[in-house]
Amino acid sequence: MALPARVDVVSLPERRSPLRAALVALRPRQWSKNLLLFAGIIFAAKVGDALRWGEAFAAFAAYCAASSAAYLINDLRDASHDRLHPLKRWRPIARGELSPRAALLLAGALTLLAVALLAPLGVASLGFLAAFLALQAAYSFQLKHVVLVDVLAIASLFVIRSAAGAEAVDVRISPWLLLCTALLALFLALAKRRGELVQAGEGRPVLDGYSLPLVDQLITVTVACTIAAYAVYAITAHSAAMIATLPFVVFGLFRYLLLVHRDDLGEEPENVLLSDRPLLAAIALWAVTAATILAVTS
Numbered sequence: 365m366a367l368p369a370r371v372d373v374v375s376l377p378e379r380r381s382p383l384r385a386a387l388v389a390l391r392p393r394q395w396s397k398n399l400l401l402f403a404g405i406i407f408a409a410k411v412g413d414a415l416r417w418g419e420a421f422a423a424f425a426a427y428c429a430a431s432s433a434a435y436l437i438n439d440l441r442d443a444s445h446d447r448l449h450p451l452k453r454w455r456p457i458a459r460g461e462l463s464p465r466a467a468l469l470l471a472g473a474l475t476l477l478a479v480a481l482l483a484p485l486g487v488a489s490l491g492f493l494a495a496f497l498a499l500q501a502a503y504s505f506q507l508k509h510v511v512l513v514d515v516l517a518i519a520s521l522f523v524i525r526s527a528a529g530a531e532a533v534d535v536r537i538s539p540w541l542l543l544c545t546a547l548l549a550l551f552l553a554l555a556k557r558r559g560e561l562v563q564a565g566e567g568r569p570v571l572d573g574y575s576l577p578l579v580d581q582l583i584t585v586t587v588a589c590t591i592a593a594y595a596v597y598a599i600t601a602h603s604a605a606m607i608a609t610l611p612f613v614v615f616g617l618f619r620y621l622l623l624v625h626r627d628d629l630g631e632e633p634e635n636v637l638l639s640d641r642p643l644l645a646a647i648a649l650w651a652v653t654a655a656t657i658l659a660v661t662s
Contacts, residue, residue, distance in 0.1 A: 404530030
């Protein structure tokens with residue numbers, strides 16, 4: 365008599381409440397990207413200006429709201445595809461925990477909140493927000509499917525954040541610092557594509573245009589350019605003593621590369637940046653050293 369085939373039982377995570385699902389759909393862990401909004405006030409050595417800090421925090425909150433609105437629209441568009449992905453299928457919209465109507469209403473409310481927060485800061489700040497939302501929409505609907513353009517679009521979003529932060533507090537930001545921001549974002553985006561390729565190509569259709577050798581070469585070039593650009597910025601910026609922060613930048617890039625190649629962690633950069641202790645230590649030491657130099661030389 366044949367024995368019945370073994371049936372594996374997989375326990376599914378419990379469904380989240382509507383409020384919890386909405387919060388998860390906002391991707392608050394991604395808000396760390398918007399810390400770039402503070403680059404202008406910090407590197408212009410205006411850290412003692414309470415008014416400018418208020419403006420910087422308003423801009424930060426606005427871009428957190430705008431980013432979450434963009435994520436909601438992106439997840440609405442990709443829901444059917446996300447359901448086939450081993451990780452993205454747990455997103456609230458893909459899983460049916462957040463309805464499309466609720467997601468659209470929430471995205472609209474967050475966009476209005478972002479506009480309201482930035483309106484007192486002037487027309488230019490609203491212009492940067494409009495550019496940010498337009499590029500986010502273009503990325504979600506088309507650009508993320510175009511090889512190389514996808515990662516360049518991601519880098520551009522980071523540059524807009526940095527420039528918007530400087531505009532919000534009415535300070536000048538070094539073009540070299542903007543270049544460093546673009547290159548670092550490009551590095552993280554390429555590392556993310558590498559992580560997706562390692563996962564047997566699961567993820568984005570655009571991966572058909574990439575290969576591991578190509579991505580590794582692009583990452584090598586980007587890392588070299590990032591280090592060179594940061595060295596130029598450090599020498600020509602507020603004080604040449606900023607060159608003392610270069611070792612922390614080099615270690616951070618190398619540490620991230622190690623994690624990407626050794627542990628295949630590139631697919632979720634926000635988790636790596638927020639959880640790896642040596643990397644967090646390098647970021648903290650860089651921040652303390654840079655702040656000390658700016659305080660002493662300002």
